[in-house]
Amino acid sequence: MKTTKYYLAAITAYTIWGFFSLVLKPIHEYPSLDILFYRVFSCSILMLLIAFTFKRKRIKETIETFKALSKTEKKKTLLLNFGGSFFLMANWFTFIYVMNHISVKATSLAYLVCPILTTLLAYFLLHEKLTKIQWISVGLSISGCLLLSYSDIMDMFFSIIIGLTYASYLVSQRVNKGFDKFIILTFHITLAAIVLLPFYPVYSGPVPTEFKFYFCIETIAVLFTIFPLFLNLYALSGINSSTVGMLLNINPMIAFGLANFVYHENISGLQIAAYSIIFIAVLVFNSHHLLAIKQKYSLSSKDCQ
Template structure:
């Protein structure tokens, strides 16, 4: 039970993102850059307000903790957070562009590639250990992605760009421990907004006036950015980057179903088989957690039966 809530946090975060196309597709007439600008600016304003009103004590504590760090550790911490903001910016822009200008299936492939990249980065950079069953699950996932890229190699190219940027964010934040997660997320998003601000006058179009645009932007800012990113960082407090990365497959599996059932994008038998294999890989990768829970419960039942026996 110690890790159950962290698993649930990751599952909820990626399930939410699976439905992202439902609010993003209605904005396909707008520039991907404009959607990115207003999404991040809205998030930054909202989170700074929440921090100023309700999280001032945590903010002061975070600054005190950073000041108390040795200079090398403080520098590494700042690099992790600045790098995290840059990776988020790249991920958000590439995702919005590909979803609105290419296809939902291409973005789904991106978040199928991401868990593989995350697992490999975590293995090489963080030295996270995987057992043979988990490596088998990674192999299944790679096989499923290769099946999907067979029909359209460019989807794989887009997928690697989107997937690597988010994988790099996940791995960097796994080492970013000991700080309030909401304060860290506020920093990531606020820095993202500052990085984008110089580009706004040159690349933005006239400010949209449609009420639907602003309603959907606020839904994206709160429901599809702040909440799932916070749940994601919370899950990383106890779960390995590779585990969180593999759970990310929930996102594209839901996205794939929406592409087929809601937006009626053409789906081949090959794609259905590939997604089925990838779904199996998620179950196999996390089977050790389910088995551990089952084994932990069995002794309790045995002890209960013994307690009931006379003498």
């Protein structure tokens, strides 16, 4: 049961992300690039302040650890972290664009496709092993996604782009070990901010003046970016990326509920059936852990009698 805390970290992160539309939709009238700029800049400033105020010792340890690596390991570490930053940027922009200009359902579908892509990438690139039951779960997820794409092929197209960028981030960070997770995340986001900074004067719109915009941006930065991403990296340090990827399905199922009950997007019986299949797939994929928890509590209750 040593992995329970990592499961809880992933579940908490993806539950939070499921409610992302609640703070993103209110500022949908702003250009997607502006939202991306201010989100990344805010996150970077906040994380740098925290890092240099409370984690200076960790920063020194990280630098010393990096210096002690061989040339090959240094190249690998740089590739993983520069790549991770790129995948995050790509994921954030495509997610914001699709949610505000295509549909909430399309972003919801993206994070149903993402676990499949994560599992396949982890299997072929990291050689993570899957049981027969877990392969059945992947098959169920694929069938659910195919049902959803049947009604709108363009939603599937955009979903694959969003899903692939985040799947690539998850898989790359699974092997990015040996460093403080907060420092690594600070590096990813700060690098993204540095890359985006030259584009800000050219591609940004007028400087926003509404309090609502800055309130939503800071909420996105702290509650929907820094906190869940840290939990996500922590989860990857204890469980396989394929498992973390499958738990990601929690996010779109919540988003699907919001699309139906809050935003009143048209939801068909086919879509309800597809989401139900995918929900079952998540339970099947993690059935070994659920059974282990059940057995633990059964033994505990017997010991108490």
